[in-house]
Amino acid sequence: MIPITTQFEFRLVDGAAPSGELEADQLIAIAQSLKELATKLSRSETEAEPIGRPSARTQRVARLTIGLAPGSTRVLVRRSEDDDALAFDLDEERAFDEKFEAIVDSIALDERPDWVTDTVALAAGELRSALEKAAPKVEFLVAGRVSAKFSTAATHRETWRPRSTDQAPDTVTFVGQLRMVNLDTQRLQVTDDVGNKVALPNVVNADHVGGLIGSYVAVVGVPGLDARGRLAQIQEAVIEPAVGLAATAGARAPASLESILASAPGPEPGGLPGLAPQEAEAFLQAIGR
Incomplete structure (x- = not known):
């Protein structure tokens, strides 16, 4: 059975780094946001729980390979091949690819599709922010064809925030x-x-x-x-x-010995109420203090 390995490409145009290169922090941010988006999408496609450790099936669909190539600076993304994939796995991977492409196209259009959940939207917003930091212009290619071209400054993070208080996750x-x-x-x-x-x-x-x-x-x-x-x-x-x-919180001044003794149960320092010092001393000796 032939695995599905659609290759996605982000061509970063007019970035600060030389052609074929990318600052480490920018590459890390893009890789992390891609991984987060892939995980959220794969949870949806495999009907996995939205939180907690993803299953092996979910992780397989979300597993990505990321590389750099010259020609402006090109970030190449594809899912890792799985020769043992079953028929329904291929359907999930095909659906993943289609939705991944749709989300990046929506980032370019600065429009959030109705089917995108708040958790997926948060991950899409992270990817948008990472691309904005890396380059002023982005070309997005799918299997070698140009799917979208956009200016990152013309997109907005607010587009991918929870739509309303009743729809948003609890804070x-x-x-x-x-x-x-x-x-x-x-x-x-x-x-x-x-x-x-x-x-x-x-x-x-x-x-x-x-x-x-x-x-x-x-x-x-x-x-x-x-x-x-x-x-x-x-x-x-x-x-x-x-x-x-x-x-x-966590920055309280140390308490004095006097305040500790004053708040502790038992006789207060300085004697016992109603007794002369000699009487108090005799009483304390009698009880073994």
């Missing part, structure tokens, strides 16, 4: 310390006081959070859970300085 607020940041790829991480680490793959206001590194922040966005149902990442995050109680 979560997480308070912690901003410890790691790479603004070129918008990779940030926030850690709370007990060591829970949450990735922030696509921060909405990433260009304005550089001064918050090392400080406590409040992060609001769409939660992403791991296989055990724990918060692992926050999509479409907005980061603001933590205020009020949140601003002092």
Whole structure:
């Protein structure tokens, strides 16, 4: 049985890097966004759960090979071949290719199709942002034919955000310390006081959070859970300085010995109420204190 191996090509025109090359951070951002979009699409095509570890079947459909080639700078993308694919697997892969092409064409048109779910839209928005950082113009080719040409500045990230409050996934607020940041790829991480680490793959206001590194922040966005149902990442995050109680989380001043003793149960330092010092001392000796 012959596997389906449609090759997709992103030709990055007028980018800052020499022909056939790409800055490492830009390549990482494009590769990560392609992987995320492929995973979301493959979950849909294989009817997998939207969260948790994807099945082997889902991972196979989403498995990509990515390379660079000269001629402007060309990012080549195709799914890894699988000689053992079954008939229904080929149908899934064919549907994946068609929808992948449709999404990139929609990015070029700056229009979100009605069939695109919010989770797929978030991944498409990441790809759009990664392409915008890499080049001002993009040509998208499918199996050697030009499918779309567009200016990245003419597209908008807002096109791929959740459409309305009732349709959008639930949001979560997480308070912690901003410890790691790479603004070129918008990779940030926030850690709370007990060591829970949450990735922030696509921060909405990433260009304005550089001064918050090392400080406590409040992060609001769409939660992403791991296989055990724990918060692992926050999509479409907005980061603001933590205020009020949140601003002092994990940064409380050490308590004095006097305040600890005053709040502890038992006799207070300095004697016992209603007893002279000698009487209090005799009483304490009698009870073994």
